[in-house]
Amino acid sequence: MIIVPPIKCQGIKTRLVSSIRAHLPEGDFVRWIEPFCGSGVVALNVQPARAILADKNRHIIALYRAIQQKSITPGVVREYLQQSGERLQQDGQDFYNVVRNRFNTTGDSLDFLFLNRACFNGVMRFNRRGEFNVPFGHKPERFRPAYVTKIANQVGRFQDVVTRLDWRFDVADFRETIAKATADDFLYIDPPYAGRHSDYFTAWNEQDERDLVEALQKTPARFLLSTWHHNQYRSNPSIEEHWQRAPFHTRLFKHFYHVGPTEARRGEMTEALISNYRFPALAESDPVYHQISLFGD
Numbered sequence: 001m002i003i004v005p006p007i008k009c010q011g012i013k014t015r016l017v018s019s020i021r022a023h024l025p026e027g028d029f030v031r032w033i034e035p036f037c038g039s040g041v042v043a044l045n046v047q048p049a050r051a052i053l054a055d056k057n058r059h060i061i062a063l064y065r066a067i068q069q070k071s072i073t074p075g076v077v078r079e080y081l082q083q084s085g086e087r088l089q090q091d092g093q094d095f096y097n098v099v100r101n102r103f104n105t106t107g108d109s110l111d112f113l114f115l116n117r118a119c120f121n122g123v124m125r126f127n128r129r130g131e132f133n134v135p136f137g138h139k140p141e142r143f144r145p146a147y148v149t150k151i152a153n154q155v156g157r158f159q160d161v162v163t164r165l166d167w168r169f170d171v172a173d174f175r176e177t178i179a180k181a182t183a184d185d186f187l188y189i190d191p192p193y194a195g196r197h198s199d200y201f202t203a204w205n206e207q208d209e210r211d212l213v214e215a216l217q218k219t220p221a222r223f224l225l226s227t228w229h230h231n232q233y234r235s236n237p238s239i240e241e242h243w244q245r246a247p248f249h250t251r252l253f254k255h256f257y258h259v260g261p262t263e264a265r266r267g268e269m270t271e272a273l274i275s276n277y278r279f280p281a282l283a284e285s286d287p288v289y290h291q292i293s294l295f296g297d
């Protein structure tokens, strides 16, 4: 069973955790280093004993540190969401705006959690001034008791892991985080995609992509990078431009996702895993095996 983290973000890898886990290097590593941790769902499920989880988005890191330091607990979350949920039910959009304005002034981590769940489509987007600007999801009834319990439990499970293991959360640019890795470390790399979901924290340009390729060519650590390869409409230009040229291993696999609010529309995406080590052989009995096509491996 996949453990779900307490926040949602664009590009979250919940559905890809099994495929990523099946492609981790054989043998031990000292530290798991993740320069683009986002929701942290991959580390949360792999549960390395030591980890540095970093992201440029200071709000994610602040929330995760607060959970680790126990200033935010499942009980605190439950009480806060119950109270805020009641206010949302009474005042709808007006209350959502109060919380959003407050968050954009104070950066409060509980408000961040609330906005992440009450906003439109559960996305995370910040304007050029770094302010959260996603509109209200128009579900004033959202925080029903079962939903509050579900989020409090997600916080609880996350807290169990981050207090038991030796994990550190950093606000940092990826260049700084990758530079910390030594030959004994493992890097899991999940960068933003150029031209998609771009906002204050996820803006990504050609120079960033070039710097990432260069940092990964130089790193003494083993790394695994996940990115999209193609769908029925287009291919990721960066694969040919940057990743295929470098002396890395690539493995492709298909992944299905739902498009829009109905269950009926299914999209198919081919994902790429890129590494600087030989991928482990997969047994045919592994469910991931059947999604894979080999390419340049």
Ligand SMILES: C[S@@+](CC[C@H](N)C(=O)[O-])C[C@H]1O[C@@H](n2cnc3c(N)ncnc32)[C@H](O)[C@@H]1O
Pocket (backbone or CB within 6 Å): 009, 010, 011, 012, 013, 014, 035, 036, 037, 038, 039, 040, 041, 042, 054, 055, 056, 057, 172, 173, 174, 175, 190, 191, 192, 193, 201, 202, 203
């Ligand atoms: C594709 S998401 C990672 C998703 C994550 N693997 C998950 O499953 O939730 C990319 C993340 O990179 C972060 N990011 C964008 N630019 C960055 C940079 N220059 N340095 C560090 N983090 C950055 C974004 O804030 C975002 O959380």
